Each structure stands twice: as C-alpha cells, then as structure tokens.
Amino acid sequence: MNVNVRIRRLSLLQVLEPSGGGSGRHFLDLCRAMQRRGHSVTAVYSPVRAEEKFVTELEGMGLDAVHPVAMQRSPGPSDLRAWRQIRNIVRRHGPFDLIHGHSSKAGALTRLRLPGPHIPVIYTPHAFRTMDPFLNSRGQTIYGGIEQLLGTHFSDRIICVSHDEYNHAVSIGIPEDRLRVVVNGVASPPVGQRAGIRARYGIPPDALLFGFVGRLTSQKAPERIVNAFARIANSLPDARLLMIGTGEMVADIEALIARAGLTGRAQLQSDISGAAAIDAFDVVVMPSRYEAMSYVMLEAAAGGKPLLLTDVGGARMVLDPGRNGLLIENTDDPAPLANAMLAFSDLERLRSFTVQARSRKDRYTLGGMADQTEEIYFDLVGHRVPGLLRKSERVLEFHA
Numbered sequence: 174m175n176v177n178v179r180i181r182r183l184s185l186l187q188v189l190e191p192s193g194g195g196s197g198r199h200f201l202d203l204c205r206a207m208q209r210r211g212h213s214v215t216a217v218y219s220p221v222r223a224e225e226k227f228v229t230e231l232e233g234m235g236l237d238a239v240h241p242v243a244m245q246r247s248p249g250p251s252d253l254r255a256w257r258q259i260r261n262i263v264r265r266h267g268p269f270d271l272i273h274g275h276s277s278k279a280g281a282l283t284r285l286r287l288p289g290p291h292i293p294v295i296y297t298p299h300a301f302r303t304m305d306p307f308l309n310s311r312g313q314t315i316y317g318g319i320e321q322l323l324g325t326h327f328s329d330r331i332i333c334v335s336h337d338e339y340n341h342a343v344s345i346g347i348p349e350d351r352l353r354v355v356v357n358g359v360a361s362p363p364v365g366q367r368a369g370i371r372a373r374y375g376i377p378p379d380a381l382l383f384g385f386v387g388r389l390t391s392q393k394a395p396e397r398i399v400n401a402f403a404r405i406a407n408s409l410p411d412a413r414l415l416m417i418g419t420g421e422m423v424a425d426i427e428a429l430i431a432r433a434g435l436t437g438r439a440q441l442q443s444d445i446s447g448a449a450a451i452d453a454f455d456v457v458v459m460p461s462r463y464e465a466m467s468y469v470m471l472e473a474a475a476g477g478k479p480l481l482l483t484d485v486g487g488a489r490m491v492l493d494p495g496r497n498g499l500l501i502e503n504t505d506d507p508a509p510l511a512n513a514m515l516a517f518s519d520l521e522r523l524r525s526f527t528v529q530a531r532s533r534k535d536r537y538t539l540g541g542m543a544d545q546t547e548e549i550y551f552d553l554v555g556h557r558v559p560g561l562l563r564k565s566e567r568v569l570e571f572h573a
Contacts, residue, residue, distance in 0.1 A: 180210075180211070180556075181551070181554065181556045182211055182212055182213065183207075183212045183213065183270045183271060183550055183551075183554065184212070184213040184215075184267070184268065184269045184270050184271075185207055185212055185213065185214050185215070185269065185270065185271050185272075185273065185550070186215050186216075186217065186262070186263065186266075186267075186269045186271070186272045186273070186283075187200060187203065187204055187207075187214060187215070187216050187217070187273050187275070188216075188217040188218075188242075188259065188272065188273070188274045188275065188279040188282070188283050189216075189217070189218050189219070189274075189275040189276060189279050190218075190219045190221075190222070190244040190246065190275075190276045190277075190278040190279040191219075191222055191246075191276050191299075192218045192219050192220070192221075192222055192223035192224065192227050192228070193222060193223060193224035193227050193388065193419075194224075194387070194388040194468075195299065195357075195387075195467055195468035195469065196275055196276050196299040197224065197227045198359075198468050199275070199297075199299065199334075199357055199468065200216075200218075200231075200275055201227065201230055201231060201234070202358070202359075202539055202542070202543075203273075203542075203543070203546060204216055204231070204234060204236060205234055206539065206540075206542075206543035206546075207543070207546075207547070208234065208235070208236060210543070210547065213237050214236045214237055215236065215237050215238045215239075215240070215262070215266055215269070216231060216236050216238070216239045216240070217239075217240045217241075217242050217259060217262060217279075218231060218239070218240075218241060218242070219241070219242060219243055219244035219255075219278075219279075220241045220243060221243050221244060221245060221246075222246065223241075224419065226446075238266055240258075240262055240266075242255050242258045242259060242262075243255060244278050244279065244282065245278070246278060252278075252281075252282065255282055256282050256285060259282055259283065260286075263292070267292075268292075269292055270292070270293075270550075270554050271292065271293050271294075271295060271550055271553060271554065272292055272293070272294045272295070273294075273295045273296075273297070274294065274295070274296050274297070275296075275297045275299060276297075276298065276299050277298060277301075277302055277316075277320075280296040280297070280298060280323070281319070281323060283296070284296060284323050284327040284328055285323075285327065286327070293329040293330075293553040293554065294327070294328060294329055295328075295329060295330045295331070295332060295549065295550075295553070296323075296324075296328050296330075296331045296332070297331070297332040297333075297334070298320075298331070298333070298338070298465065299334065299465055300338065300392075300463060300464055300465035300486065301316075301320055301338065301341055301342065301345070301465070302316040302320075303316050303317045303320065303341070303345055304338070304341050304463040304464075304465065304485075304486055305392065305462055305463040306462065306463060306503060307462055317345045317346075320342075320345055320347065321345055321346040321347060324342065324346075324347035324348070324351060325346070325347065325348055325351075328347075328351055329351070329553055330351060330352075330353055330549055330553060331347060331351050331352050331353070332353050332354075332355050332546070332549065333352060333353070333354050333355075333465065334354075334355065334356060334357050334465045334466035334487070335354070335356060335465055335466035335486050335487040335490055336354060336490070337465070337466075337485075337486035337487055337489075337490075338354075338465040338466065338486050338487070339352055339354050341486070353545075353549055355542055355545040355546055355549070356466060356490065356537060356541075356542065357466050357468060357471055357537070357542055358471075358537050358538045358539040358540065358541050358542030358543070359448075359468060359471045359472050359475050359537055359538075359539065360448075360475070360539055361475045361476065361534070361535075362448040362449065362451045362452060362472050362475060362476040363448065363449055363452060364452050364476075365452070366449060366452045366453065367452045367453045370445065370449070370450060370452065370453035371453050373445075374415060374440060374442065376413050376415065376453070377411070377413075379411070380411050380412065380413045381409065381411055381412040381413070381455055381456075381517065381518060381523075382412075382413050382414075382415060382453060382454050382455045382456075383398070383402065383412065383413070383414050383415075383454070383455070383456050383458050383481075383514060383517075384414075384415050384416075384417070384450060384451065384453070384454030384455075384456065384457050384458065385398050385414070385415070385416040385417065385418070385457075385458050385459070385460075386416075386417045386418060386447030386450060386451065386457070386469045386472075386473075387417075387418050387447070387459070387461075387467075387469055388418055388419070388420040389418050389419060389420030389421065389422035389423050389425075389426055389441075390420050390421060390422060391422070391462065392461060392462055392463060392464075393418075393420075393459075393460075393461050393462075394460045394461055394462050394483075394505075395416060395418070395422060395426050395460075396422070396425070396426065396429055397460035397505065397507065397510060398414065398416070398458050398460050398510065399414070399416075399426060399429045399430055399433060399435070399439060400429075400433075400507040400510075401460075401507040401510035401511040401514055402414045402433075402435065402438075402439055402511075402514065403433040403434075403435060403507075404507055404508070404511040405511050405514055405515050406433075406434075406435060406438055408515065408518075409514075409515070409518050412438075412514075412518070413438055413439070414435070414438065414439035414440070415439075415440060415442065415450065415453070415454070416439070416440065416441045416442070417441075417442055417443065417445060417446075417447045417450045418441070418443065418447070419443045423441065423443075426441055427441055447469060447472065448472050451472060451473055451476045451478060452476065454473075454478055455478075455479070455517070455523065456478065456479050456480070456481055456498075456514075456517050456523070456526075457469070457473035457476075457478045457479070457480055457481070458481045458482075458510075458514070459473075459480070459481070459482045459483065459488075460482075460483050460510055461482075461483055461485050462483070462485070462503065463485050463486065463503075464485040464486045464487050464488070465486045465487060466486065466487035466490065467487060470482065470487060470488065470490075470491045470492075471491060471537050473491075474491040474492075474497075474530070474533060474534065474536070474537065475534050475535070475536075475537060476534065477527070477530045477531035477533075477534040478527075478530055479497060479498045479517065479523065479526035479527055479529075479530050480492045480497060480498035480499075480530070481498055481499050481501070481510075481513055481514065481517070482498065482499075482500055482501070483500075483501055483502070483503045483510075484500050484501065484502060484503055485503060488500060491533075491537075493529070496526070496529045497526055497529040497530040497533060498526055498530065499513045499516060499517075501513050
C-alpha cells in the first residue's frame with residue numbers, strides 16, 4: 174500500500190571552489206539529485222579553476238540560479254571580496270534553509286558569518302588538507318587549527334566521504350557529534366567503447382593498458398606513474414600508459430614523458446572524460462599522496478576494473494588487496510609502483526583480478542549518496558521523514 178508522505182521542499186545554496194575534478198563531479202551530482210527530488214537549488218561556483226565542461230553542465234541543469242564568484246585556492250585579500258559576494262547572494266536570493274560548502278575554501282567562506290538569523294551550514298571537505306602526509310609540521314598546525322576552529326564553532330555538520338576522513342577529522346579535534354559519513358556514489362561508467370578509444374589514441378587492441386585519471390596536481394602525483402612506467406617500459410614492450418586529465422602540471426608531465434623516452438608509449442589527453450576512458454583500461458592506477466574518497470576509485474570500481482592504489486583515504490573501501498587489485502605504500506620512490514605494475518603483466522593474475530573486480534561493481538550508487546545527504550539536510554531543519562521513500566510516495570510541502 175502506498176502512503177503519501179509530505180516532504181518539505183528545501184531551499185538549498187550549494188557552493189564550490191575547485192569547479193572540476195572529483196569534487197566538481199560530486200557537486201554536479203548532488204545539485205541534480207536534490208533538484209530532481211523537488212528541492213530549490215542555487216549554485217555558486219568559482220570560474221578561476223573551472224573546467225569548461227563543468228560550467229556547461231552546471232548551467233544547463235536548469236537550477237533555480239547559478240552564480241559565478243571568483244574564489245582563489247590560496248588564502249589572500251581576494252577572499253574578503255568573495256565572502257562579501259556570497260553574503261550578498263544569501264541576502265538577495267534567499268531565504269535559504271541550508272548552505273552547503275564544498276572544499277576547504279568554499280567551506281571557510283560559507284561558514285564565516287556575521288551575527289543574524291542562523292542558517293545551518295554543512296561542510297564537505299573532499300579531503301582535509303591535513304590528510305597530506307607530505308605537508309610540513311607548520312602547515313599541519315595552521316590548517317589543522319583552522320579546521321578545528323571552524324569545525325567546532327562554525328559548522329552545523331561536516332560530511333566526510335569515507336571512514337578514513339572521519340577518523341582524521343576526529344584526530345585534528347573536530348567534535349564527533351558534528352561529523353557524518355556519506356560515501357560518494359557514482360553512475361556506472363559507459364561500456365562498449367574500449368576498441369574505439371584505443372584506436373582513437375593509437376593504442377593496440379591487445380596492449381596492456383595502464384590508465385590514470387585525475388587532476389594534474391601534486392595531490393594526485395601523476396609524475397609517480399610516469400616514473401614507474403619508465404622503469405618497466407623495456408620489460409613490458411606491449412604495455413602502454415594513457416593519462417586523462419588537466420591541471421597545473423600538464424607541461425611538467427608532458428616534458429617528463431618526453432625526457433623518459435616514452436613518446437608513443439605514454440600519452441596525456443584531455444579531450445575525453447575519465448569515466449568514458451575507463452572502459453579502455455586494463456588497470457586503473459591512482460598514485461595519490463592523499464585522498465578522502467576519490468571519485469576515480471569509485472568509477473573504476475563501478476566499471477569492474479582492477480585497481481592499483483596507494484594506501485590513502487578511501488582506498489581500502491574499494492580495494493581488497495590481492496583480490497581486485499594491489500595496494501602499495503605511499504612513497505615517491507618509483508620502485509614499489511613499478512613492481513606492482515609488473516605484477517599485472519601476469520595474464521592469469523590479471524584475469525583473476527578482473528573477475529573479482531567485476532563481482533563488486535554495483536556497491537556504490539548515486540541514489541544512496543543522495544538519500545543519506547538529504548537525510549542530513551532534513552535532520553538539520555527538524556523535518557522527520559520515516560525511512561527511505563520512493564518518488565511516488567513523496568508529496569512536496571512548500572514553505573514560504
């Protein structure tokens with residue numbers, strides 16, 4: 174028997190600084206999911222580091238409003254101007270039931286507020302800066318102190334995207350009662366494009382193809398996979414490396430490929446989405462220095478691909494070492510990564526990894542992520558909803 178339950182229609186302000194990569198993917202998915210559930214969604218993004226495809230998708234979504242606000246990644250005088258612009262959006266386009274800031278910069282700008290009517294603020298870090306094991310002690314103290322201050326006194330809820338990130342938040346002094354865990358969800362990557370993608374980039378159909386997807390930044394450590402591949406290239410003449418991404422290290426990575434003599438064996442492309450490219454890979458390699466819960470990890474797992482990951486946040490949620498891939502230590506030494514890549518040249522072992530990976534591909538869904546996030550929203554505004562409801566059971570209730 175269907176029982177219609179009245180659901181409060183929320184007015185949401187979603188704010189993001191990076192405007193691309195995994196946090197951008199999450200932002201788009203969440204805005205779309207909340208809109209489809211009947212909520213009013215206003216989005217603020219920064220055009221400074223925005224990817225063109227991110228902006229196109231966001232503006233074409235049909236949200237209530239989309240506002241560009243220039244936010245710089247590093248702290249500086251421009252932060253005051255960005256903060257004022259966000260405050261003006263809140264005043265002119267509200268009232269909002271909730272404000273949800275994504276990433277450290279947007280999280281800080283949305284949580285710093287003047288006295289006045291309280292609007293609950295949620296923060297999703299998408300990996301605390303202090304999760305970087307290579308961050309020096311001064312950086313750990315400064316960034317950790319800021320996160321503790323804002324998390325303790327200016328945050329109604331902080332959404333961690335993995336249990337590793339949750340444990341880290343507790344370790345830097347953020348109260349547990351402010352923290353919730355919502356694992357990112359993804360749609361299954363498209364299939365049936367393996368042969369076409371390989372032909373497009375001149376990669377033989379039977380080549381062992383290692384794939385990297387991600388922003389070309391120090392966090393993602395793309396130079397690690399190039400250095401490791403250079404060590405095994407002569408031993409594996411049929412192996413290839415395809416890297417998909419853009420970012421501040423593009424020129425560095427292209428130069429590194431050339432210096433290593435890998436031209437024709439390794440290549441960097443950005444004219445295809447990472448999700449689409451995954452179908453062409455035999456192994457997805459992520460040598461990150463730190464993560465909370467990478468979208469690439471999830472998309473690769475949802476695509477049924479064997480994984481080769483550094484031991485960072487979220488890795489063990491998608492990888493059972495020795496079954497659907499390999500986990501290596503988090504180091505700049507290329508030897509462990511190179512040795513692990515060599516292990517995938519054993520076709521029997523690669524086949525076993527692939528079978529296991531395909532058996533786990535349906536574990537993380539967009540619907541589950543949206544359900545849990547919406548539940549946190551409703552809890553903050555004091556709206557109780559019995560259980561998870563099908564769309565047909567939801568009756569929107571509008572509040573002036």
